[in-house]
Amino acid sequence: MDNHKLLELFEERDGQFVSGEAISQELHVSRTAVWKQIRKLELLGYQFEASRKLGYKLVYKPDRLSEEELAERNKARSFGRSVTLLDEVDSTQEIARALAEEDAPEGTLVIAEQQVKGRGRMGREWVSPSGKGIWMSMVLRPQVPIHFAPQLTLVTAVALCRSLTRVTGLQIGIKWPNDLQINGKKISGILLESAAEDERLRYVIAGIGISANLETGDYPEEMLAKATSLRIQSGTVYDRTAIIADFMEEWEQLYWLYQREGFEKIAALWEALSVSLHRPAVLITPQGVVEGVPVGLHSSGAIIVEQSDGTRAVVFSADMGEPSA
């Protein structure tokens, strides 16, 4: 007996009690098998009310992704066509990297309902509770030399921002280089890991976390000033499959646009969506602090900052914040 049939039966009865006897007869299995299957579903987050007289009633159905449903709704040609969906992992990046080393094709996607050791940029912690967010990593095999890798980060950020804006109707901006924000709070992070041999990119693993349906209680108190979710912002619970499917299509299109025509059009889209330009900022770089007004993207994917003395600095890597006074 699989989950599917039992769940279908409960859905047909729509919130009513179903006796173990009836399930057993309808699905042609023993009552012990029914009991075992209910236990399994409970471990996956389903909740039942049990009554000795009346049987079982499904009272809570967790939002769970399904490979079949995603395959059906994803219209992209290669992005997300091969999906590995896992319940709980240390990090989807590690699994995608292992797949890439085993020659997994471009577009291979790893999604986890929950990450135990999810990481953001520079090894920072990333909250990724079960069934509420979208935690995924994809194998890319871009035909560009290594020094264009930072541009791929921006391609990914632009695609995700456009897609999420379309699906949710929320006003989402990109903070350089690749955080998505609503009202100054982070709703999504992107991390690209590259493996190269000399100037040739062997593969890139794009890790994407989207705080879709997280609630305020999912965050440590001190994070709520800086982090939020689509649900907290709009009060809506989102269909995660719809978000993934739309993003796959948008991302694939921009990725091919980028490979065909170069970075220029992507840079223009990025600048239009950015919340980091034309406002004073402080950039903490490995080489020191740069203060000034970010005015645009450099062709390398770096940001150009106009400093108070009129000179321009090109910043490749930094933590960007607001001036303190």
Add this chain to the structure above:
Amino acid sequence: MDNHKLLELFEERDGQFVSGEAISQELHVSRTAVWKQIRKLELLGYQFEASRKLGYKLVYKPDRLSEEELAERNKARSFGRSVTLLDEVDSTQEIARALAEEDAPEGTLVIAEQQVKGRGRMGREWVSPSGKGIWMSMVLRPQVPIHFAPQLTLVTAVALCRSLTRVTGLQIGIKWPNDLQINGKKISGILLESAAEDERLRYVIAGIGISANLETGDYPEEMLAKATSLRIQSGTVYDRTAIIADFMEEWEQLYWLYQREGFEKIAALWEALSVSLHRPAVLITPQGVVEGVPVGLHSSGAIIVEQSDGTRAVVFSADMGEPSA
């Protein structure tokens, strides 16, 4: 009993027979222990003449590297200060990468007497027989953004070319981007593998193969037109420890020069040592064939090729050959 004492004893007797009895007395071990140790040394490539009456005579001593000797002769501050020396490995790159993932510090060096699956650029086979070449990989943790990684390949090529020229007195040139040649034949290959997180290089593994003391018989017949060794070119058997020690020092100096002052000085050195400039060439790139005269290095580490119509192409990755007619 360790190898060291037994070998010292044979060296004192300088090519003379030493009886098992004498060895046993001098080293305070049983004659069985002496016999076992002789067998072990034979497995490492040492050859003995054995006589029931006279005992043993050391007739061939293989060239073997020693961590202690290298530590003593290497004057670099961090490059090669931590050395893992192995008899036989699949590839030193893999071992160095595993060490890097375990936070091995910059300069950590892996050397193998023999590589079973040595690889050159683009997965090509690389001849690396036991005890005759220098097959090594080093962990680098450069504080530069990812798009400067190709410059590191050139830093490494310049350092190796300068060091080998000094140690051997041979005339060695650099073929773009990073092969070393004598009389148009390859004597050394360099392969840099990078691991990056967004624009930040996590580490780089620099793999270097030097065909030091290989003889013509070590190469498949068909390779001799393109490959050679320092020994074949000069008739001299080189002290591999001296080559490694000198290179460590030169490489470290140029690496720090590069990190401190940027690529300009390295580019000038590279251009001076290059055999690829100012002669017509055909470059087979992933995007197609470029024909023309390479005229200099681009700041990214790419090569600038002047084409017959006067336009200049910037080539990031290619196989460079001579025009066919």
